[in-house]
Amino acid sequence: xxxxxxxxxxxxxxxxxxxxxxxxxxxxxxxxxxxxxxxxxxxxxxxxxxxxxxxxxxxxxxxxxxxxxxxxxxxxxxxxxxxxxxxxxxxxxxxxxxxxxxxxxxxxxxxxxx
Amino acid sequence: xxxxxxxxxxxxxxxxxxxxxxxxxxxxxxxxxxxxxxxxxxxxxxxxxxxxxxxxxxxxxxxxxxxxxxxxxxxxxxxxxxxxxxxxxxxxxxxxxxxxxxxxxxxxxxxxxx
Numbered sequence: 001x002x003x004x005x006x007x008x009x010x011x012x013x014x015x016x017x018x019x020x021x022x023x024x025x026x027x028x029x030x031x032x033x034x035x036x037x038x039x040x041x042x043x044x045x046x047x048x049x050x051x052x053x054x055x056x057x058x059x060x061x062x063x064x065x066x067x068x069x070x071x072x073x074x075x076x077x078x079x080x081x082x083x084x085x086x087x088x089x090x091x092x093x094x095x096x097x098x099x100x101x102x103x104x105x106x107x108x109x110x111x112x113x114x
Numbered sequence: 115x116x117x118x119x120x121x122x123x124x125x126x127x128x129x130x131x132x133x134x135x136x137x138x139x140x141x142x143x144x145x146x147x148x149x150x151x152x153x154x155x156x157x158x159x160x161x162x163x164x165x166x167x168x169x170x171x172x173x174x175x176x177x178x179x180x181x182x183x184x185x186x187x188x189x190x191x192x193x194x195x196x197x198x199x200x201x202x203x204x205x206x207x208x209x210x211x212x213x214x215x216x217x218x219x220x221x222x223x224x225x226x227x228x
Contacts, residue, residue: 036219042221043220044219046218101147101159101170102147104149104157105156106154107156
């Protein structure tokens with residue numbers, strides 16, 4: 001069975017500083033990996049996804065993530081955080097078998113300080 | 115429609131009552147998913163519909179929970195004899211490209227059982 005671990009429940013970053021959110025997954029084959037963001041009272045919005053090819057993927061809002069198979073990781077990064085990035089971030093893994101379900105981590109809440 | 119629509123956005127119910135939550139997916143999306151989001155618990159998979167196939171009900175927590183999808187479009191999640199532990203945000207998502215495309219989420223229904 002697949003699983004996702006997001007080790008950090010909360011992270012506080014100063015506005016303008018860089019950000020890295022950690023995600024580790026467990027899956028026996030090549031995974032499909034996703035990062036979603038959830039603003040308060042909203043559903044989840046897809047930031048980026050990885051399924052093959054270049055291990056560094058670019059997403060919306062200036063985010064990127066790097067897939068490292070040897071570390072079973074898919075960490076999310078942003079060079080300079082804006083106050084509007086404050087939200088909860090979820091990493092998810094899915095199987096490359098058509099319409100499989102996604103397994104989500106428990107999320108990391110990002111707080112941005114002035 | 116343009117996005118996934120869920121109704122109601124908020125529901126307060128008395129313990130022991132039945133509730134119905136509605137999800138209207140993106141037109142043409144063949145896959146529809148229900149997840150439950152409890153505080154600090156991330157997203158918990160409940161049930162998944164794909165086309166005309168039998169739904170994957172493996173995530174339903176008890177027989178008080180059921181869901182149906184009519185005409186391959188609108189879905190209703192029903193919780194019978196609600197309990198306080200059912201209080202959560204219920205999220206619906208749909209997908210038109212399988213795991214490859216990720217999910218598009220609705221804004222959710224916040225259920226409070228008093």
